[in-house]
Amino acid sequence: MTSSASGSVSSVVNGPVTVGRIAIAVAILALIAVPFVVSEIYYVNIASQVLLYAIFALGLNVLVGYAGLVSLGHAGLFGVAGYVVAYLLAAGYGHGFAILAALAAAMVVTAGFAALALRATGISFIMITLALGEIIWGLAYRWISLTNGDNGISVTTRPAPFGLSLASARGFYGATLVIFLVALIAAAIFVRSPFGAALCGTRDQPRRMNALGYHVWMIRFGAFMFSGLLTAVAGILFVYYNEFISPQALALTASAEGLLMVISGGAATLLGPVVGAALVVIVKNVVSAYITRWNFMLGAIFVAIVVFMPEGLVPGAVRLARSAWRSGRQGKPEPRP
Amino acid sequence: MTFWVLLTVNSVTFGGLLFLLSAGFSLIFGLMRIPNLTHGSMFMLGAYLGTTLLSGALGFTLNFWLAALIAGLEVAALGALMERLLLRRLAGQQLAQVLVTLGVSFMVADLCLMGWGGDPVSVATPPSLTGFVRAAGAVFPLYRVAVIMIAVVFALALWLMLDRTRLGAMIRAGVDDPQMARVVGIRVSQLFTIVFGLGAGLAGFAGMIGGPILSVYPGLDQDMLPLALVVVILGGTGSLLGSFVGSIIVGFIYNFGQALLPELAYFILFLPMVLVLVLRPQGLFGGQVL
Numbered sequence A: 001m002t003s004s005a006s007g008s009v010s011s012v013v014n015g016p017v018t019v020g021r022i023a024i025a026v027a028i029l030a031l032i033a034v035p036f037v038v039s040e041i042y043y044v045n046i047a048s049q050v051l052l053y054a055i056f057a058l059g060l061n062v063l064v065g066y067a068g069l070v071s072l073g074h075a076g077l078f079g080v081a082g083y084v085v086a087y088l089l090a091a092g093y094g095h096g097f098a099i100l101a102a103l104a105a106a107m108v109v110t111a112g113f114a115a116l117a118l119r120a121t122g123i124s125f126i127m128i129t130l131a132l133g134e135i136i137w138g139l140a141y142r143w144i145s146l147t148n149g150d151n152g153i154s155v156t157t158r159p160a161p162f163g164l165s166l167a168s169a170r171g172f173y174g175a176t177l178v179i180f181l182v183a184l185i186a187a188a189i190f191v192r193s194p195f196g197a198a199l200c201g202t203r204d205q206p207r208r209m210n211a212l213g214y215h216v217w218m219i220r221f222g223a224f225m226f227s228g229l230l231t232a233v234a235g236i237l238f239v240y241y242n243e244f245i246s247p248q249a250l251a252l253t254a255s256a257e258g259l260l261m262v263i264s265g266g267a268a269t270l271l272g273p274v275v276g277a278a279l280v281v282i283v284k285n286v287v288s289a290y291i292t293r294w295n296f297m298l299g300a301i302f303v304a305i306v307v308f309m310p311e312g313l314v315p316g317a318v319r320l321a322r323s324a325w326r327s328g329r330q331g332k333p334e335p336r337p
Numbered sequence B: 001m002t003f004w005v006l007l008t009v010n011s012v013t014f015g016g017l018l019f020l021l022s023a024g025f026s027l028i029f030g031l032m033r034i035p036n037l038t039h040g041s042m043f044m045l046g047a048y049l050g051t052t053l054l055s056g057a058l059g060f061t062l063n064f065w066l067a068a069l070i071a072g073l074e075v076a077a078l079g080a081l082m083e084r085l086l087l088r089r090l091a092g093q094q095l096a097q098v099l100v101t102l103g104v105s106f107m108v109a110d111l112c113l114m115g116w117g118g119d120p121v122s123v124a125t126p127p128s129l130t131g132f133v134r135a136a137g138a139v140f141p142l143y144r145v146a147v148i149m150i151a152v153v154f155a156l157a158l159w160l161m162l163d164r165t166r167l168g169a170m171i172r173a174g175v176d177d178p179q180m181a182r183v184v185g186i187r188v189s190q191l192f193t194i195v196f197g198l199g200a201g202l203a204g205f206a207g208m209i210g211g212p213i214l215s216v217y218p219g220l221d222q223d224m225l226p227l228a229l230v231v232v233i234l235g236g237t238g239s240l241l242g243s244f245v246g247s248i249i250v251g252f253i254y255n256f257g258q259a260l261l262p263e264l265a266y267f268i269l270f271l272p273m274v275l276v277l278v279l280r281p282q283g284l285f286g287g288q289v290l
Helices: A002-013 A017-037 A041-066 A074-090 A095-117 A122-142 A169-192 A194-204 A206-211 A216-242 A252-265 A272-290 A294-308 A313-330 B002-032 B039-055 B064-090 B094-116 B142-164 B166-176 B178-183 B188-214 B220-235 B240-260 B262-279
Strands: B132-135 B138-141
Touching: A017 A041, A017 A169, A041 A074, A041 A169, A041 A194, A041 A216, A041 A252, A041 A272, A074 A095, A074 A122, A074 A216, A074 A252, A095 A122, A095 A216, A095 B262, A122 A252, A122 B094, A122 B220, A122 B262, A169 A194, A169 A216, A194 A206, A194 A216, A206 A216, A252 A272, A252 A294, A252 B094, A272 A294, A272 A313, A294 B064, A294 B094, B002 B039, B002 B138, B002 B142, B002 B166, B002 B188, B002 B220, B002 B240, B039 B064, B039 B094, B039 B188, B039 B220, B064 B094, B064 B188, B094 B220, B132 B142, B138 B142, B142 B166, B142 B188, B142 B240, B166 B178, B166 B188, B178 B188, B220 B240, B220 B262, B240 B262
Parallel strands: none
Antiparallel strands: B132 B138
């Protein structure tokens, strides 16, 4: 599912270098223009949500797409970072300390997750990450003296780096955009580095990689840590965006939403998760405005995508369009693979 | 003293319920190599369907046990149908199958919320079992004793079915070596449907039986699924004995944890899982490494 996806989208995104580069440049300019062009705060906020979830999806994709390890516990990592920030701010610490402590805590928990989950691969990896994610959720939900249980923790202020206030929606969007771009570039460098290539090797041919002298476990561990770092960054942004966190942010549905972003956009592609995040956030907000059954929709979309477009919406749409074009030209359908 | 005895009875009862839930989960995992993430939903759905049969909302009122049995059968049919219509299309793609079960679990949870509302529904204990029994100087709630006996009977029946019948032999063959089983003429894909239906049915039945103890509420599915996961990781996949021992262990840890350290009960529950993963990844009684 993952390896077949990489071919079609990378040819779309990287194919003719100039077209791809121009498209990316236009997209970035459009993202920069959002706060100046869009007048309604509501849409600026949605754009901020898209970007912060895109960072989450980028992180998850490192594992799901490039390492071939599907995690259903990432909302736990997301939540650890968020809760530590909220807790420390509520206890009266400064923003800088809270953010650094949250990153450190999330990295420690990620290392624990990785050490346990990487004892397995494939389906068992899913089960273990799911169970671990549920532990974190259980702690957030039941350890009331620390986390305030279902009532959550509120955050009253946003930081003001270099004297720039993030209190307004536009200010916050700007900061999120900068962090998103840094995360995207980091992910791109990571994926294209020799380490990223080795990671794909451990996904496709772990035994051969082992025979070639690569330390498969260590490579996967490194990928898990990087994935956890991006997830933690997204979690911190989430807390500042909502100025609130509750166990809901850590539930299995949150992990599943992240996974949906990755596989709907196309796993193992750099930009797929970003597109997926935009899709899920927009659909969620639009659907929530009309019907209250978001969870049902989430489940139905999941099933539909897995059954009909397992390689993701973007590569899937490209494949369908191509085969339609070919069959139109040749007058007969392409044989199914 | 009574406190500890009662806690022990509650632990064994909960373990029995968990066994009914996780035996099917474990068999499905052993045979089809996928964790069925709808298993918690099946538990919850069984309980909701049972309460409706019990309440007389359909124009008739059933006996508690009949309601539990019918709810179990309904859920079994649903499970078999899901295997036929959805999972069969994705044969051989385990990851896709897991994701489909995840998607269906969200849909079931939301449909239950739509159908039965957000308030917990309490299930009345069957009138004949509301009393207590006295034994060895202590008092035991009758219904909990009954649940323990039901779990034991089901465990024996399942064991006999797996160990002594032709169907059981075919299932064991499918668990051990699906390719070889196919070669000698066992229709493994048919077994998938049977085992999936059986597992779902057991979960639904357990949901209704557990109703008087746990009551039924939105989120019950997500409370039970991780417990089934832990039981199977502890006991090993595809092993009936493993499910049984794992269920009792988890039942004890969960109940004692909730009584003594309520805030950390959920956390403590996962410690044995972590230990098993580190020391014995195939589970206590599992043959294959997880």
